[in-house]
Amino acid sequence: MSVFSLIIINKAGGLVYQREFQPGLRKLSTNDYLVLAGTFHGVHAITRTITPKLPLTVTAPATTPTTASTPNVTSPSATSTPMPSSAAATSSATAAAAAAAAAAATTTHSFPNPGVPATGLETMETDKFRLTCFQTLTGTKFLLFTDPLMTNIDVIMKKIYELYADFVMKNPFYQLEMPVRCESFDRNLTGWLRGRA
Amino acid sequence: MSSATKASRIGEELWKTRVDKVNAELVTLTYGTIVAQLCQDYDGNYQEVNKQLEKMGYNIGMRLIEDFLAKSNVGRCANFRETADMIAKVGFRIFLNIAPTVTNWTSDNNQFSLVFDENPLADFVELPDDGRAQDELWFSNILCGVLRGALEMVQMQIEAHFVSDVLRGDDTTEMRVSLVRYIEDEMPPDEE
């Protein structure tokens, strides 16, 4: 089973990393990768937007901006599946609703986080590949191109995220949101993928 | 099960199974040399040292959050109370092998204290006996910055500061954490 390639998109929709691991897909030009990243980012945002928001409780909005006070509560807060778990290209609106209900039941004097976006597009499939998107809670997106029959993609994704946390985030020469040029990230990533293939 | 108990279990399990370890003294002494360097660079201006430590922590927090999320695999917290437990029982456990007590909530649930029984960063530390350090320096101030940086990355603007420290002769070490606001426009639509 092949893992073809990986793309990392920063919070603003910029392509910060692109790497091929196994042949199988045709190469794109650098420009096309940039377009792919930006387009996916936009589509992902829209798929989140069309997900219905479920109001929880209505409380008074903040009056003084500097002090901590009641925020506006508008959206469901506990879509607590950070890893893409299903192959469905829908956002987990039902899970969100359930979680929101649970939160509402237990949080009479607490505030759910209104900044939480609903989950967006998670997978896309063609005859030749599957594209899986994992968005971290911080807004970074990992896009993995694999064989469409491949299973356990969440395991791979989780490991990639860990390697990213190790070899990108702990590297003092990496600047946040900038292109990832970390030799040891490349080395460990390819090494690990080769090891499990 | 309360969210604190649940968080404690998660934290302890992660510490046992998922966290790579190093000798504690290496970490403690490295932090000590960082603070000492700042005291030298800022010529004993402890207010400035506090500020720099907070800034360093902020930089760390923005990166450390990814490590926290990657290792813990936890989801979004439902409210600030849950966030507090997550910080105290999972975050501090994973990174410093301690679990400060969450206490002194304000009635609006936007402010709490972390009370530290242990603080590995300050092991072996005695502040300079110059008549000022015990009144001005917050030795572990980097932790305030770490919380601010980490939470900002998950859309929470907070403010954190120490209110007491055993290194200053206080009976407890306590940090006050306040939620300022949830950052909503993670991605403004017209800014593409």
Place this chain on the structure above:
Amino acid sequence: MTQPQPPRHAAMLSISNGGSSLAAAADKQQPPQHLHTQSQSSQGLRVPSNRKTIYDRHLNRSRNAELSRASFAFLFAEMVTYAQRRVTGIQDLEKRLNEQGYPLGLRLLDLLFYRTMSSSTSSSLSSSSTSSSPPNRPLRILPLLHLIHGPLWRLLFNRPADALEHSVSPETPNEYMITDNDPLVNTYISVPKEMNMLNCAAFVAGIIEGVCDGCGFEAKVTAHNQPTEMWPGRTIFLLRFGESVMEREKVLERAGVK
């Protein structure tokens, strides 16, 4: 030798994380005030009412304690980032990292002596001072190098260093090399291509230098990249002992001191 001293000692005095406090904590009979007799304006430090001070805790309590490797990595990375903002070039950056490691070397030396001593003669803990324990203190270069290669590396990195060599060149008999195939401090660091001479293990070189100086062996220690196929992060620590050390070495050799 004389040149780098003032800033270093200033750094050590400003915060007593380890160092003198370590030695004091070893001697529990001694009241803390005794430490401060030299400072003039001293009214003594305030202590918590439960007396939870460093003097009330055993020095070995953190001996086998562990913390997360990530915490070290983040602190170290921030130390590098901070240093980078204040320097002009790679050499300057390495010098600064070296200076940050140096006080650790001095303190770890005390800790190593204290622990090797207290494990052999634990009963004399309260009366003897750490420095008057002859078997532990190296007098010649080789025992010093073994102390670094073995006990120091084990304390810091939980394993000995990978190799210890003496320069083969007759021109440089004062040069020794300690190899670490995969320095812990560099685990997560990728140095950008344009800085490829840089090795952040200069911090560790500083620790070694502190140990050498603390033992009375004046030395310059630098870290160099020596990658191999198998060990891309392989690092050589080059120790250059000063002339006075080499001369003393000859005298001691003639006198039969090992």
